[in-house]
Amino acid sequence: MNQPISPETTTIAAIAALRAVLPRQGLLLAEEEVRPYECDGLTAYRQLPLLVALPETEEQVVAVLKLCHQLKLPVVARGAGTGLSGGATPVQHGVVLSLAKFMRILEIDPVARTARVQPGVRNIAISEAAARYALYYAPDPSSQIACTIGGNVAENSGGVHCLKYGLTVHNVLRVRVALIDGEVLEIGGGALDSAGYDLLALMIGSEGMLGVVTEVTVKLTPKPILAQVIMASFDDVEKAGNSVAAIVAAGIIPAGLEMMDKAATAAVEDFVHAGYDLSAAAILLAESDGTREEVAEEIAAMRAVLESSGATEIRISRDEAERLKFWAGRKAAFPAVGRITPDYMCMDGTIPRKHIARMLTCINELCAEFGLRCANVFHAGDGNLHPLIMFDANVAGETERATAFGARILELSVEMGGTITGEHGVGIEKVQQMCVQFSAPELSAFRDVKAAFDAQALLNPGKVVPTPRRCSEYRLTGTPREHP
Amino acid sequence: MSAMYEEHAARVRSATETRAPLRIRGGGSKDFYGGPLTGDILDMRSVAGIVAYDPTELVVTARCGTSLVELEAVLAERNQVLAFEPPHFGDATTLGGCVAAGLSGPARASAGSLRDFVLGVKLLNGLGEVLNFGGQVMKNVAGYDVSRLLAGSLGTLGVLLEVSLKVLPRPVTGLTLRLEAPQEKALELMNRWAGAPLPITATCWCDDLLTLRLAGARAAIAAARQQLGGELVEATEAASFWRDLRDQRRDTFAGDVSLWRLSLPSVTPPLDLPGKQLIEWGGSLRWFKSNADASSFREAAVRAGGHATLFRANPEQKLSVGVFQPLPSGLLALHRRLKQRFDPPGIFNPGRMYRDF
Numbered sequence: 001m002n003q004p005i006s007p008e009t010t011t012i013a014a015i016a017a018l019r020a021v022l023p024r025q026g027l028l029l030a031e032e033e034v035r036p037y038e039c040d041g042l043t044a045y046r047q048l049p050l051l052v053a054l055p056e057t058e059e060q061v062v063a064v065l066k067l068c069h070q071l072k073l074p075v076v077a078r079g080a081g082t083g084l085s086g087g088a089t090p091v092q093h094g095v096v097l098s099l100a101k102f103m104r105i106l107e108i109d110p111v112a113r114t115a116r117v118q119p120g121v122r123n124i125a126i127s128e129a130a131a132r133y134a135l136y137y138a139p140d141p142s143s144q145i146a147c148t149i150g151g152n153v154a155e156n157s158g159g160v161h162c163l164k165y166g167l168t169v170h171n172v173l174r175v176r177v178a179l180i181d182g183e184v185l186e187i188g189g190g191a192l193d194s195a196g197y198d199l200l201a202l203m204i205g206s207e208g209m210l211g212v213v214t215e216v217t218v219k220l221t222p223k224p225i226l227a228q229v230i231m232a233s234f235d236d237v238e239k240a241g242n243s244v245a246a247i248v249a250a251g252i253i254p255a256g257l258e259m260m261d262k263a264a265t266a267a268v269e270d271f272v273h274a275g276y277d278l279s280a281a282a283i284l285l286a287e288s289d290g291t292r293e294e295v296a297e298e299i300a301a302m303r304a305v306l307e308s309s310g311a312t313e314i315r316i317s318r319d320e321a322e323r324l325k326f327w328a329g330r331k332a333a334f335p336a337v338g339r340i341t342p343d344y345m346c347m348d349g350t351i352p353r354k355h356i357a358r359m360l361t362c363i364n365e366l367c368a369e370f371g372l373r374c375a376n377v378f379h380a381g382d383g384n385l386h387p388l389i390m391f392d393a394n395v396a397g398e399t400e401r402a403t404a405f406g407a408r409i410l411e412l413s414v415e416m417g418g419t420i421t422g423e424h425g426v427g428i429e430k431v432q433q434m435c436v437q438f439s440a441p442e443l444s445a446f447r448d449v450k451a452a453f454d455a456q457a458l459l460n461p462g463k464v465v466p467t468p469r470r471c472s473e474y475r476l477t478g479t480p481r482e483h484p
Numbered sequence: 485m486s487a488m489y490e491e492h493a494a495r496v497r498s499a500t501e502t503r504a505p506l507r508i509r510g511g512g513s514k515d516f517y518g519g520p521l522t523g524d525i526l527d528m529r530s531v532a533g534i535v536a537y538d539p540t541e542l543v544v545t546a547r548c549g550t551s552l553v554e555l556e557a558v559l560a561e562r563n564q565v566l567a568f569e570p571p572h573f574g575d576a577t578t579l580g581g582c583v584a585a586g587l588s589g590p591a592r593a594s595a596g597s598l599r600d601f602v603l604g605v606k607l608l609n610g611l612g613e614v615l616n617f618g619g620q621v622m623k624n625v626a627g628y629d630v631s632r633l634l635a636g637s638l639g640t641l642g643v644l645l646e647v648s649l650k651v652l653p654r655p656v657t658g659l660t661l662r663l664e665a666p667q668e669k670a671l672e673l674m675n676r677w678a679g680a681p682l683p684i685t686a687t688c689w690c691d692d693l694l695t696l697r698l699a700g701a702r703a704a705i706a707a708a709r710q711q712l713g714g715e716l717v718e719a720t721e722a723a724s725f726w727r728d729l730r731d732q733r734r735d736t737f738a739g740d741v742s743l744w745r746l747s748l749p750s751v752t753p754p755l756d757l758p759g760k761q762l763i764e765w766g767g768s769l770r771w772f773k774s775n776a777d778a779s780s781f782r783e784a785a786v787r788a789g790g791h792a793t794l795f796r797a798n799p800e801q802k803l804s805v806g807v808f809q810p811l812p813s814g815l816l817a818l819h820r821r822l823k824q825r826f827d828p829p830g831i832f833n834p835g836r837m838y839r840d841f
Contacts, residue, residue: 110679225681350621384622384623422623
């Protein structure tokens, strides 16, 4: 086992062994077959894998992992490939382990309010299946029609309603996980806590670095009787930013609290005709849900706060159709921006809400500095920013400028007391900026966690946690972090 | 490093060198909880004070020796609360002990658990280094979620120095209702109501009485009260009822008989186990005051898909049957590997969670 194995021997051995354990069409080898797997939602990074394995059962997942472990082959697990940080970018000479065939909803228990599903089930499919019981799965990332629950677990995905309903980590009760050596663990359960360390919290958001999820039990939430959204216009982004803090200060936790700047509303309005106020410097969407009485009370309270915060126009959705129309623009913001620029890069820093206005000012200055446009879409309630930096990869130097622009935004996020990623994950994209946010001993602790699960670092290598060498190189050129 | 942490860091470094176990301790209010207490006391009470609190950010950061009573008083001034309602077990309770034990109170089933509200921690490791995980913002997925791993780890992975918690506005209004219901009926009602959009924030069943707490917008409470029925409990009595339940000061918890905590799926049917029972969390948490055999509780919990903790007992019983549900071999091995990585010399609270680490 300790003798070096040549890549060719490994490849031949791997293919033969995988053929034996996978279903007939479950092994993709030809270039044209593996090409669709060369990237995820972060299309700027592409890498052809050695092969793609498409197991259909947990036993097959285990067999693939055992084999990779034995042959020391890197493995990258993949759901729908909608991730925005390159968490599913293949590794050269490595295996892509697609969970696409795990599409079954195994059980919905309306009394216990849980759904047990396979990892390849799409986020929205859970809510659709639970709808007949007036229940739903609360986290709703914008990609929810395509992204899978397995990917959501890997990324700890959020959405536009997480200020009130939490992230994936708050809505998952149990996962079955296959470790790299093929051991299968049940983490969490049907109770609200479990004995020992909170390994569920550790698994969620671990970006496929610790294990491969083969089954998930999620918590279902009663559907609110009514939801209503306020759309407020502001002639100044600072006023809009401050109104967010004012709503919270009034003791209100809205179901959703989103902000878009002028560049974003312009792109969106052209695309979905949601009726956004194009003269506004920023618009705010503030949603209330609950019983009719609760919604009426909360909408009135939010309206009063928004008016006293200087909103120039306030519209309240009159019915469900109008509510969905107001949201349609927000949910389509990324594709809408995609229509007006050849390429864009989506940032994901999170900052304390009080710095939102300052961050917008800084981003505008950076636009001038780098000569690039940027549209801003914020989960304002959480302080989670999605600046969309627009560029053209075919123009020499623009990709580099956009990357540098993005790096500056992430560094500013850390400086303002925030984080480089709120919900998209570190992946391959932000691995350098981990050196800005974390000190050497902190990164070393992350490596320790990794080693406890995967000592040979075969699961998703090169993602999330930078090597010490990479950090020292980055620190020479980048901005070192000041430690308090 | 802040000078405030220097003394503790030096103690930890020296303990690592000599491999001398440390017993990390705040107010000592939970000395009764977990495995045997071994090692020299590392008193955290001097590491106290609120580091940052901005109500509009919904985040408070405080040092671990901060008194929980004091912290909650500061939040109350701004009409905010720790929504998971941590138990106090006496006025000496500190924030650090509260997070290390990871226990949540009556609001758990509706508001979420302590770990759900942990946003970040500052940790002292065995080398005396101060590490930061998570942060002070609502959403943060940079790196593994070590802060939530530390919640409930009983100080076995390192010394908590500071914690950042999400806080929430205090509900506008609330009331408590009480109705008669035998256990089976109460379980059915609690599960049915939890599946409907009702503002129920806590439930407690004991002696064929089901007590419900409602909180939220005024209009919603009034509407729900109509729907749920039952008798209104007078406000002062209600407040002390929920406080006593949270802190286990009710008669049900008194006396020398061992206290078992069974954490189960809420739909688990009534359990045929000996002893006085109290149910919380919509059926997910079942307390038994009983001197019956440990195996009956452990087996019943596993059969139902949950786990049983010997919450309060004499040291001999705890030593002989262990406090926490034994882990399946794969999970136990993973726990050992994590412990080994975080605390190679094994100096932090050894044996407090499981006998061998």
